[in-house]
Amino acid sequence: MPQFDPASFVSQLFWFGVVFTLLYFVVVRPTLPKVGKVIEARETQVAGDLDRAEAAKGAADALREQHEAAMKAAREAAQAAVAQARESAAKASEAQLKALNSRLEADADAAATTLAAARAAARASLEATVADLTSEAVAKLAGIAITPADVSAALAQN
Template structure:
């Protein structure tokens, strides 16, 4: 039994002289740690919220920039298409004018060639009739006779 008394006495001395003065200090340290951890968690939550907000604004800005770029590209395509159509219309009109002028020139040349051929044929026919039959025919009469024979085949 004396051992239990000594155990209780030593326990009481240790409790009152060692544990009791240090217990409030340990409590304050634990509270300080809890306060610091809570503050760090709150700061982390605020930082996460701010980062999420920044990310949202960034995504919105990128979406707006993408839409703006797509609109600019569409506008440029449309403008290029209009310019291309206008240029094609210009070129088509110029080609039509050149084609018309070329056709007119060809028709004139054909008419002139036909007239020259008819005149030459009439002169040759008149000369051939004069040499073969000894009859002199006017070039106009020879030309009329040739035209009549071309009609009847």
């Protein structure tokens, strides 16, 4: 390979230097100032954007503090309204409970009276049924004829 021949190193280095210098002055030299201007413009724009962002952050912080203060005031007002509503609901429920208790006591008294009458009627009916069934059972089992009145009299003695 000719590029690795040590005899041609000097000429290769010469042409490398010529081509590099030519490319430097033709391509890099005219574009370097333009790139520098673009970089400066970007730095200026970024600095302006950062300043505007700081100002916006300060405004946002002020708005957040105002919002938090308004939320705190609204929360306190809501808690006061809830406490007042609870108090009025407790008073109303207490009045309703008193009315309900008095009505329930009246209903319980009426139910107790009705229950006592029903028990008395049931006992009377039960005694008559027991007397009839007992007289029939004694007639079938022992073959003795007993009237229900006799059975009732016997049960009343015990």
